[in-house]
Amino acid sequence: xxxxxxxxIRIAFLAILWIFVLAAISVVRxxxxxxxxxxxxxxxxxxxxxxxxxxxxxxxRAPRRGVPTQLVVVSGSNAGxxxxxxxxxxxxxxxxxxxxxxxxxxxxTRHARVAVSGDQWFVExxxxxxxxxxxxxxxxxxxxxxxxxxxRIGKTILELRK
Numbered sequence: 001x002x003x004x005x006x007x008x009i010r011i012a013f014l015a016i017l018w019i020f021v022l023a024a025i026s027v028v029r030x031x032x033x034x035x036x037x038x039x040x041x042x043x044x045x046x047x048x049x050x051x052x053x054x055x056x057x058x059x060x061r062a063p064r065r066g067v068p069t070q071l072v073v074v075s076g077s078n079a080g081x082x083x084x085x086x087x088x089x090x091x092x093x094x095x096x097x098x099x100x101x102x103x104x105x106x107x108x109t110r111h112a113r114v115a116v117s118g119d120q121w122f123v124e125x126x127x128x129x130x131x132x133x134x135x136x137x138x139x140x141x142x143x144x145x146x147x148x149x150x151x152r153i154g155k156t157i158l159e160l161r162k
Contacts, residue, residue, distance in 0.1 A: 076156030
């Protein structure tokens with residue numbers, strides 16, 4: 001082989017090696033600090049609440065019949081722990097900023113989020129390594145959940161209850 005070919009192979013190998021290193025750093029960074037939220041998706045704290053927002057806040061304070069009121073850890077190391085759904089969105093993970101802190105090796109720092117949209121509750125995986133499951137199905141996008149639906153995160157099972 002000519003020297004030019006060997007030089008080209010060396011450069012290609014170094015480029016692939018650097019791409020791998022940068023990808024690994026990106027994965028570690030996102031696991032430690034979470035995903036970035038675009039500026040447009042952040043709530044505007046300076047704007048006064050509209051009539052619809054005030055009405056939604058009132059309806060959340062007075063739960064209706066058949067509407068879940070808390071997220072409870074059913075099984076796992078934190079069994080019995082519950083968080084009122086009035087604190088939504090609820091962050092679940094190993095990090096100190098999570099409302100439900102799970103001491104589990106299979107749980108990411110910022111693993112999943114439970115949020116409400118209208119009258120429907122959703123669970124969303126936040127790009128965790130080991131995934132979030134409803135039953136035996138791994139979810140990849142925000143998925144609707146209802147009373148009694150079991151959500152598995154690592155070795156822990158959570159569900160919505162009255």
